[in-house]
Amino acid sequence: TKFEKKEFDKKYDNCLRSSHNAITIATFYQMAKDAGIDIRTTRQNAASYAVHADTHSHMENDGKDNSLNINNNLIQENPMDNCGAACAADEEENIFFQSTFSDKLDEADLCSFLHTVFQTMDTPEGRDKMLLATINLLSGVTPKYYGYYSDKVVFPSLYFIYYGPAGSLKGEIATARHLLTPLKREIQSEYAMEMEAYEKEHALWEAQSGKKERAERGPEPKKPEFRTPLIPGDSSASKVIRILKANGELGGVIFETEASVVNDTLGTEYGKQLINILLKSAHHEPIIITRVADDIYYEIEEPDLGAGFTCTPGLLPKLFPSFENGLGSRFLFYGLNRKIGWVSPFKKTEKPLDDIYKELGKQFLELHHELMKRNGRGIQFIMTDDQQQKFDTYFSALLLEQFGMLGEGIESFIYRLGLQAFRILMMLTLLRRYSDWDRSRPLFDVHEQAIVSSKKDFQIMMTMVDTLVNHTAKIYTSLNKDDMHTKFNHHVQLSEAERRLYEALPDEYDTEIIKQTVKALGMNQRTAERYIGNFLKYRIAERLGIGHYCKINVKK
Secondary structure, eight states, X not given: OOOOHHHHHHHHHHHHHOSOOSSOHHHHHHHHHHTTOOOOOSOTTXXXXXXXXXXXXXXXXXXXXXXXXXXXXXXXXXXXXXXXXXHHHHHHTOOOOOOOSGGGSOGGGSOHHHHHHHTTOSSHHHHHHHHHHHHHHHHTTOOSEEEEETTEEEOOOXXXXXXXXXXXXXGGGGGGGGGGHHHHHHHHHHHHHHHHHHHHHHHHHHHGGGTSOHHHHOSOOOOOOOOOSBOOTTOOHHHHHHHHHHHGGXXXXXXXXXXXXXXXXXXXXXXXXHHHHHHHHXXXXXXXXXXTTTTEEEEESSOOEEEEEEEOGGGHHHHOSOSTTSTGGGSEEEEOOOOOSOOOTTOOOSSOHHHHHHHHHHHHXXXXXXXXXXXXXXXXXXXXXXXXXXXXXXXXXXXXXXXXHHOTTSXXXXXXXXXXXXXXXHHHHHHHHHHTOOTTSOSSOTTOOEEEOOHHHHHHHHHHHHHHHHHHHHHHHHHOGGGTHHHHOSEEEOOHHHHHHHHHSOSEEEHHHHHHHHHHHTOOHHHHHHHHHHHHHTTSEEEEETTEEEEOOOOO
């Protein structure tokens, strides 16, 4: 009865002009799939595309349409677009471009500790996320273990972000926190005993107040500092520093399965200081916090802090509104896909997941004790000369490849990816040493100063990194402000030159084939590299390795 045509037309026109696309072609695909009809034409787990002809443009002399229009149904990822519910709806429709590594590993090559983790999941993506979360968590609290990278002391602490839409089973990552449960309980028990002793001593000190002057009572007993390996994500910067200071060589890790908690903290004035802590801790640079009003002064010469967050894609632009401060390049990223289908909560397993990780946590506590027995800095990690040469060759080629495709800005991500790869190998090597431990002798000989990475662990690390670079490149292209058109334009149209190159390439191609094709087409090599990068951004090609790509199935 209150219907007004003018108002209705106004709202309808606004909807048509909106770029939010709360309902997209992906919605149609999903509804069809829910009805039992899968109409996707792409490879499994890749983004869906509809490539169609535009009869009004790009017509060549033969009357045929040679344009290639890609209907990209990925969510809008414009960090400047605060579109509320519409963005949330888009996020639910997101289909990720997937790249996994556990399906490329020989399961038998994993050390027994990580092999147990591997067996807790039955999909490549599930195994990936739990292996990464395990290494991520343990890396932040592994004392007296170091290496030299670019002539600087490096601890194994890693920064990770695991992102995915609702239904991508991100919550399973929280189970990995039980790896630190035994260590946390031991530290809490020690702290409780210290507090009990302090309270008794302080009570005696106070009891003398009526009998002696303050100077005669001696110094007031010092209250023990709170310690914990798991630092809450909503902690203030000063609280993080106090815990790290109290933890000493133990280090610490901020591991939040709801990154919104961290995002809320980063949005405060104290959050800016927390960003500074994350920036400096990534390279173990000195951190100093002083408060004149509160008479506070804290200094940590070599902060050792790990970090791991899970979040939805929509939160990433809030966590990293800009890559200029370098925080984004200090993180490793892993994207998770939405899972459609009911998972029975009554599935019978030999042992609950929580119990498996608590048992692994007991093993890590044993490793922790062995490390704490080391004098001085502890045990050094080193790579063989052959591994160092292969490492340099790989990252040199990777840097040239990614720079050629994505341009200036990606290099900082690749440089730091090298450091993170070194740290991953540190953890793989240490966990193998523990897994192979013969209990009839110490884990580390008294005079042993270093442990060397094995061929198996080096290859595992390289396989992991070759997958992680794909996830990193996706985040970079999605959030890079210099490349906004790929984030909110669902209808990307290849240029004539891009189309010629794309169609001239075979279904699978490498650097040599690209060079030959570019030469035959009379194109500029540098321009062609940029086009290859565009194919990856448009999701019509997939990177299989350095200089190795394949087309994602599309219909013309």
